[in-house]
Amino acid sequence: MKELDAVVLAVDLPANGLETGDVGTVVLVHKNEAAYEVEFVALNGETIAVVTLPAAQVRAALPHEIPHVRSVAV
Numbered sequence: 001m002k003e004l005d006a007v008v009l010a011v012d013l014p015a016n017g018l019e020t021g022d023v024g025t026v027v028l029v030h031k032n033e034a035a036y037e038v039e040f041v042a043l044n045g046e047t048i049a050v051v052t053l054p055a056a057q058v059r060a061a062l063p064h065e066i067p068h069v070r071s072v073a074v
Contacts, residue, residue, distance in 0.1 A: 001026055006061040007038055009053075016049040023067050024058075048072055
């Protein structure tokens with residue numbers, strides 16, 4: 001994965017208000033792709049969280065997938 005790629009969260013992160021399946025954008029790739037800095041935003045453009053995730057906690061979004069909408073606490 002590279003910067004600006006859409007990615008899918010593979011684990012729940014309740015402390016950040018994130019759930020498995022949430023879609024984010026890679027904003028930084030750490031050395032050897034061991035981890036990624038990922039931004040998750042609401043549809044209004046508000047940043048929900050920016051988190052550093054080990055490679056095992058995120059995967060590339062696939063072309064045949066469709067995002068799902070859910071409400072988040074503000």
